[in-house]
Amino acid sequence: MFSIIINFVGSLMHFYVAHRLYALGPVRARVPARVWWVGAVVLWAFYLWGVQLGDAALDWRWWPGQFSMTWLGVLFCMTQYLLLADIITGFGFWLRTWAPRILALGAIAGVSVSGFAIFQAMRAPAIVEQEVTLPGLPKALDGTVLVAISDTHLGAQRRAEWLGARVDQINALDPDAVVMLGDQVEDEPINDAQLAPVLKRLRPAMGVWAITGNHEYYGDAGGTIHEFSAGGVKWLRDQHVEIAPGLHLAGLDDIGRARRGGRDVNAGLERMLPKRLDGATILLSHIPDPLLVERAAQKDIDLMLSGHTHGGQVWPFTYLAQREFPYLVGWYRIGHMQLVVSRGAGGWGPRMRLWQPGEIVKLTLRAQP
Template sequence: MFSIVLNVIGSLFHFYVAHRLYRLDPVRTRVPATAWWVGAVLLWLVYLAGVHLGDEAIDWRWWPGQFALTWLGVMFVMTLCLLAADIATGFGFWWRARAQRVLGIAAVAGVVLAGFAIFQGVRAPVVVEQEVVMPNLPAALDGIVVVMVTDLHLGAQRRADWMEDRVAQINALNPAAVLMVGDQVEDNPLGEPRLATALRGLKAPRGVWAVTGNHEFYGDVETTVREFEDGGVRWLRDRKVELAPGLVLAGIEDVGSRMRAGGTITADLDALLPASTNMATILLSHIPAAPVIDMAAARGVGLMLSGHTHGGQIWPFSYLVQHRFPQLVGQHQVDQMALVISRGAGSWGPRMRLWQPGEIVKITLRAPRPADPT
């Protein structure tokens, strides 16, 4: 079904862009119509073949699959720019003296924006710093640093060598703990022995912890779990641990997987935290689902970490994603709980991001200040 949707949407974008570009005099006067449209159809067939093959296989099939997804992203950005020009000029029926120029500027803008989006998608994630005051955090833990990394989407696009570079980035932040908040893999287990070596390079005295995201369940989740365990990663699958004296770390399984199995969206959290806690508690939940956020705040969680939204990844999808997840990205306050949502270190689908690059989040925890004497 998903491939059918990509076929239809991608085809519409492709032929709309081809049609509008051929309206430009510099193109139409230099390229015969037959050659242009034969080339457009051949490129479209390559796109369809790539969608069919997919990009999740970690072999030669990745190349046509990734071409298809990238082409879809490029055509989407081009369509936005060209459609804006067409609306401004009434598809050439008014403002005729300037219609060609406006369309040409839109075409150049589309190419530039698509190129920038690809650059933002392939560049190394940036480090974003957050400071969070946690209720009940012991004074002895004031200033402790945890690093949050989510939506790595390791797979054909990002292999163990890419992860090695992320390990170096994370280690440079001197974290007490590393928290991996779901979608560590694109779909299938990575299947590279080198991954375990890379993960064992993480230097975090209080451990490296992970929860599952929806993409782990699109493949063989248990094999993925073992791959990361071989690298020293410990999974919080509906369980909690004492990260440090007075600081609890809890993690729930991907809520989507539970709902597909017939459960409710908050059942796991309800079992994990059956009553309000007076301990400083960090909750890892890949999807920032509103019922989970509300229950976590009501149960006394001081900090909830999530990913999944990608910050919208390619503008203006951010507005659509925000309709589903109002707290799209960054730090938000929900009663006494801080909610931090990361746009992720990797990307899904086309390796493109418009406007923001991927991120790794450094979080400094602060103990509440004593009340001033009155």
């Protein structure tokens, strides 16, 4: 049903944009109507074909699938601004002298915003720095640097070479520990021979740790865990570890399956941490489910790190995402617990990010004065 709705809405936007762009004088003067509409129909058919193929495959099917997803994003941006222009002019019945110019401005705005969104998705993730004071952190660990990277979504469009550039960014931050917060892959293991050597270039003293996200379980989670383990990554699956005296990492296996099945999202947390650990505890959970966040705060977790939301990725989906995930992006305090939700370094669906650029998070841990 979801696919049918997406195809229907995408088709409406496609032909609306085609119709409004052909209403522009310079376009009509240069392109015969028959050529324009035959081209629009061919592009629409290619778009539907690509949507059916999807963009998760690791072979040639990724290209038409990714084109279709990005084209859907472009159509969404174009529709917003063209529709705004039509509303302002009453679809040409008001401001008749200015209507063509306003429509042209809407088209220019749509193309510009679409281009900027693609640029934001293609550029290197930004480094976001945050200092967090953890009451239980031993004085000897004051200044410990933890780097978090989430939602890399490795697959056909992001391979080991892309991750290698992110490793360079991380190494430049001189981290003591690195954590990967889930959705390391798009769906399936990427089967790239260069992945393990790239991961082995990460050598923080306290290790490289990972948790699963929902996308790992959309494919062969065991295969993904194996190929990352070959690169020296250690996985926490409803487990906790003391990475330095008085500093604990607790990692939850993906809770997405529990959410979809209506099961208790806190079950893994209760099993893993039946009581408070001595020192400071950092909880890693890919999904910042509000029930989980509240329970973690009740259990005296000091810091929780999550991803998953992408910050909404493309505005105005930010507002829709926030209805499901009130802790959408950035830093929050819940009781005495702090929560940091990353926008993620990669992306999902359209190769677009609008006002929500990718990021890698550098956290400097401070002991209580």
